[in-house]
Amino acid sequence: MILDRIAALAESSGLFIMGATDLEDGTGLVIVGAGTGLWPVFTASAEYTDRQVDPLDRWSKRVIGALAAEVGARAVYPSDGPPYLPFIAWALRTGRFFQSPTGMMVHDTAGLMISIRGALLFERPLTPEAPRQVSPCDSCADTPCVPACPVGALSAEHPYDVPRCKGFLDKPQGADCMTQGCRVRRACPVSEQFGRTAAQSAFHMKAFHPQ
Numbered sequence: 342m343i344l345d346r347i348a349a350l351a352e353s354s355g356l357f358i359m360g361a362t363d364l365e366d367g368t369g370l371v372i373v374g375a376g377t378g379l380w381p382v383f384t385a386s387a388e389y390t391d392r393q394v395d396p397l398d399r400w401s402k403r404v405i406g407a408l409a410a411e412v413g414a415r416a417v418y419p420s421d422g423p424p425y426l427p428f429i430a431w432a433l434r435t436g437r438f439f440q441s442p443t444g445m446m447v448h449d450t451a452g453l454m455i456s457i458r459g460a461l462l463f464e465r466p467l468t469p470e471a472p473r474q475v476s477p478c479d480s481c482a483d484t485p486c487v488p489a490c491p492v493g494a495l496s497a498e499h500p501y502d503v504p505r506c507k508g509f510l511d512k513p514q515g516a517d518c519m520t521q522g523c524r525v526r527r528a529c530p531v532s533e534q535f536g537r538t539a540a541q542s543a544f545h546m547k548a549f550h551p552q
Contacts, residue, residue, distance in 0.1 A: 344469060347371055347412055347461065354404045355379030356458060359448060360435025361469040369467030370431055371414070373405055374448075375456035377536040395420075397458075397548070405459040414461035428457055439476035443486050443495040443525055449477055452531030453486065453523075456545065477531045489528035510550050519546050 348358050357376035363369055383389055388400040398420045409416035419428045432438040432446060438455075441447035448455050449472070478484070487496075491514065494506035509515045518524055522542025526532055 350408050355382035360437040362435045363466040367466055369463035369465060371461040372457055373459050375458055380538050380541040401458040409461050414463050416459055417462060418459045419457055436472040436474040441478055442484050442497050444497045447478055451535050452529040453526040454532045454535045454537045485528040486525050489525040495525050507550050
């Protein structure tokens with residue numbers, strides 16, 4: 342099956358299938374994201390060591406582009422644009438991403454540690470097996486993610502307050518978020534089981550807010 346082949350190829354590069362669906366125009370879509378094995382693969386790459394800009398985006402385009410060629414698909418990326426492709430709508434359509442109480446998307450196995458690296462588009466439907474379509478938040482009684490942000494920048498009640506978040510990261514109190522990763526993402530019980538290293542989280546935080 343094509344999805345099994347994609348899964349195996351993705352895993353060899355530290356990636357995994359985050360979701361798959363057929364779109365309204367009859368094309369097939371596979372969303373590929375950073376898996377628990379990405380960090381050692383990426384940090385051994387030329388993109389990580391060449392000191393050029395956007396190393397992870399460049400690595401993702403090389404690796405996922407090769408994967409797409411191997412399986413006869415077209416690779417697309419969240420960084421392409423403007424105009425930008427509707428990755429959030431695609432993700433929710435797969436039935437494996439959901440809206441969390443923080444306003445961020447949550448994934449059924451990655452929790453809040455979502456790093457979509459690209460997608461494969463096929464000119465034919467894939468008819469993937471339907472997921473359970475149950476948000477992990479539904480069985481999370483304590484919702485520790487909700488109070489985790491020290492400045493309340495993340496909430497389902499208002500848009501993500503980026504200036505407030507970055508203002509906190511500039512303070513000494515924000516060092517924990519910068520070196521260990523966003524407290525909200527870490528508070529998610531599913532995220533805790535996903536196994537992202539602190540070094541990878543720090544890399545993403547530095548990309549989000551260079552200091």
